[in-house]
Amino acid sequence: MTAVAQxxxxxxxxxxxxKTFVGLRVLKNVSFNVKSGEVHALMGENGAGKSTLxxxxxxxxxxxxxxxxxxxxxxxxxxxxxxxxxxxxxxIYQELSLAPNLTVAENIFLGCxxxxxxxxxxxxxxxxxxxxxxRLGVSFTPRTVVSSLSMAERQLVEIARALHARSRILxxxxxxxSLSSRETDKLFDLxxxxxxxxxxxxxxSHRMGEIYELSDRVTVLRxxxxxxxxxxxxxxxxxLVQMMVGRDLSSFYKKEDDAxxxxxxxxxxxxxxxxxxxxxxxSFDLHEGEVLGIxxxxxxxxxxxxxLIYGADQRLSGTVELDGKxxxxxxxxxxxxxxxxxxxxxxxxxGLFLDMSVRENxxxxxxGRDSRFGGILNLKAAANRSADAIKTLGIRVVADTVNVGxxxxxxxxxxxxxxxxxxxxxxxxxxxxTRGVDIGAKSEIYKLINSLVKSxxxxxxxSSDLPEVVGVCDRVLVMREGxxxxxxxxxxxxxxxxxxxxxxxxxxx
Numbered sequence: 195m196t197a198v199a200q201x202x203x204x205x206x207x208x209x210x211x212x213k214t215f216v217g218l219r220v221l222k223n224v225s226f227n228v229k230s231g232e233v234h235a236l237m238g239e240n241g242a243g244k245s246t247l248x249x250x251x252x253x254x255x256x257x258x259x260x261x262x263x264x265x266x267x268x269x270x271x272x273x274x275x276x277x278x279x280x281x282x283x284x285x286i287y288q289e290l291s292l293a294p295n296l297t298v299a300e301n302i303f304l305g306c307x308x309x310x311x312x313x314x315x316x317x318x319x320x321x322x323x324x325x326x327x328x329r330l331g332v333s334f335t336p337r338t339v340v341s342s343l344s345m346a347e348r349q350l351v352e353i354a355r356a357l358h359a360r361s362r363i364l365x366x367x368x369x370x371x372s373l374s375s376r377e378t379d380k381l382f383d384l385x386x387x388x389x390x391x392x393x394x395x396x397x398x399s400h401r402m403g404e405i406y407e408l409s410d411r412v413t414v415l416r417x418x419x420x421x422x423x424x425x426x427x428x429x430x431x432x433x434l435v436q437m438m439v440g441r442d443l444s445s446f447y448k449k450e451d452d453a454x455x456x457x458x459x460x461x462x463x464x465x466x467x468x469x470x471x472x473x474x475x476x477s478f479d480l481h482e483g484e485v486l487g488i489x490x491x492x493x494x495x496x497x498x499x500x501x502l503i504y505g506a507d508q509r510l511s512g513t514v515e516l517d518g519k520x521x522x523x524x525x526x527x528x529x530x531x532x533x534x535x536x537x538x539x540x541x542x543x544x545g546l547f548l549d550m551s552v553r554e555n556x557x558x559x560x561x562g563r564d565s566r567f568g569g570i571l572n573l574k575a576a577a578n579r580s581a582d583a584i585k586t587l588g589i590r591v592v593a594d595t596v597n598v599g600x601x602x603x604x605x606x607x608x609x610x611x612x613x614x615x616x617x618x619x620x621x622x623x624x625x626x627x628t629r630g631v632d633i634g635a636k637s638e639i640y641k642l643i644n645s646l647v648k649s650x651x652x653x654x655x656x657s658s659d660l661p662e663v664v665g666v667c668d669r670v671l672v673m674r675e676g677x678x679x680x681x682x683x684x685x686x687x688x689x690x691x692x693x694x695x696x697x698x699x700x701x702x703x
């Protein structure tokens with residue numbers, strides 16, 4: 195936090211904010227403030243009230259009577275998004291709100307277009323955008339069509355739109371979800387620069403590392419209520435987790451069995467797998483009751499390796515044996531039929547049917563199994579299966595007829611996991627299983643993994659979250675530049691630690 199921010203009064207104060215939907219109170223007397231020239235992180239599980247509070251700030255929701263919002267010390271009434279924007283509030287949502295068929299300049303001026311002779315003056319808008327784009331150091335032009343930009347570049351357009359609107363308060367909701375590590379570093383540099391210029395930034399993220407790196411203060415919500423605010427000097431994983439979920443961090447990675455003592459026979463054997471480009475001659479064995487990690491830097495070939503095993507991509511070499519018998523897997527359906535399922539790292543694009551209900555998503559892979567009389571679907575069995583999955587995995591949903599696209603990231607992930615588990619696989623491959631998932635949902639997913647291996651399933655976890663790899667896995671393969679460069683955690687190798695994994699991943703050992 196800048197010295198000016200430490201001394202001045204808050205630019206934004208939200209006092210005693212409550213919000214009720216159809217008798218359900220989702221915000222309970224929440225107070226929150228942010229100062230100019232600071233990054234104030236807002237944390238909590240999915241469903242804690244973060245998004246609802248920000249939608250009240252943005253004018254998307256009207257708060258219940260009794261609360262107050264002040265900007266620069268003056269009470270304001272935010273009755274819609276345009277009012278919020280006029281007051282200097284901009285929000286960059288996780289799902290960006292740009293029009294992909296328009297140019298950068300047209301998106302920046304959307305809703306406040308410049309006109310000339312009764313038409314839109316695109317040339318004047320392009321010229322007016324150039325100082326802002328130069329300030330952000332972008333490589334594209336005002337006339338570039340947004341659909342041609344990367345996700346990181348589209349975020350810069352959103353930020354340019356906020357700066358053009360002379361925003362004093364910028365809300366960023368999970369801004370790094372779709373960014374590479376290099377793009378994330380550039381975004382962090384930009385955030386620091388904007389903070390130094392006096393912008394008040396509200397930063398929402400589930401990633402502890404980002405919170406430590408950027409935030410000056412952290413406010414935690416739980417179950418719609420205010421829990422507390424920590425200064426930067428007081429931040430620790432233990433305190434944040436305790437505030438967010440009400441239990442100790444040590445319970446997250448609790449293992450009930452020693453896989454090396456109790457693991458069963460080899461369930462999956464992969465030999466010399468490769469695609470000739472990103473994966474080369476990779477081999478390993480997976481045992482019953484074992485959680486095998488695959489770690490490595492971004493671009494090391496982890497996801498590509500998993501997709502070759504699953505038959506999602508074409509391989510040039512390699513064999514697969516399941517329970518000691520060769521299996522031919524060249525398509526995902528052949529993998530599922532053999533007993534191997536894969537949870538994709540991109541659940542929205544490749545995993546879920548977002549416009550279908552929770553029940554339909556859970557049952558889509560197995561509903562044919564229950565059909566009767568020549569193909570008549572057994573809807574009662576589907577409803578029972580859905581109800582069981584919701585109860586077992588703790589999926590938070592009003593009814594299983596709700597579209598899965600309306601759920602939080604953690605609940606979407608649990609729906610996808612339940613669908614895969616319903617196929618009763620022998621091997622479950624989880625690619626970034628907790629990406630974009632809150633702390634509470636992570637804990638539930640870890641418990642699920644533990645219960646699956648106790649039932650003698652073999653589980654492979656691919657993750658960029660090293661504490662997760664260390665906490666969940668019994669043994670870890672480390673990939674580097676398309677090959678398995680080393681292994682930790684098995685007898686005769688180094689213990690599983692972030693340091694041992696990092697040394698192999700970077701070629702330092």
